[in-house]
Amino acid sequence: MTCKQCGRPLTADEIALHKRLVNRGAAAHLCLTCLAGYFGCSEDVLREKIAYFRRIGCLLFTKADHDVQP
Numbered sequence: 001m002t003c004k005q006c007g008r009p010l011t012a013d014e015i016a017l018h019k020r021l022v023n024r025g026a027a028a029h030l031c032l033t034c035l036a037g038y039f040g041c042s043e044d045v046l047r048e049k050i051a052y053f054r055r056i057g058c059l060l061f062t063k064a065d066h067d068v069q070p
C-alpha cells in the first residue's frame with residue numbers, strides 16, 4: 001500500500017488515520033505528510049490523533065507497547 005498522492009509506502013497507522021478521518025471505505029490512502037496538507041494542519045497534530053485513537057482503544061490502530069498508558 002502506498003500514498004495515492006506521493007507514492008510513499010504507508011504505515012498501518014497512516015492507513016488507519018485516513019480511514020478514521022477521511023473515509024472508512026477508502027481504497028486509496030494518504031501518508032501523514034499528504035494528509036497534513038489535505039487538512040491544512042501539521043503532521044504533529046495527526047500524530048497526536050493517532051496516539052489519541054489508540055489510547056481510546058480504536059481497533060483500526062495497532063497497539064504499540066510504548067504507547068500503552070497505565
Ligand SMILES: [Zn+2]
Pocket residue numbers: 003004005006007008030031032033034035
Ligand atoms: Zn503522500
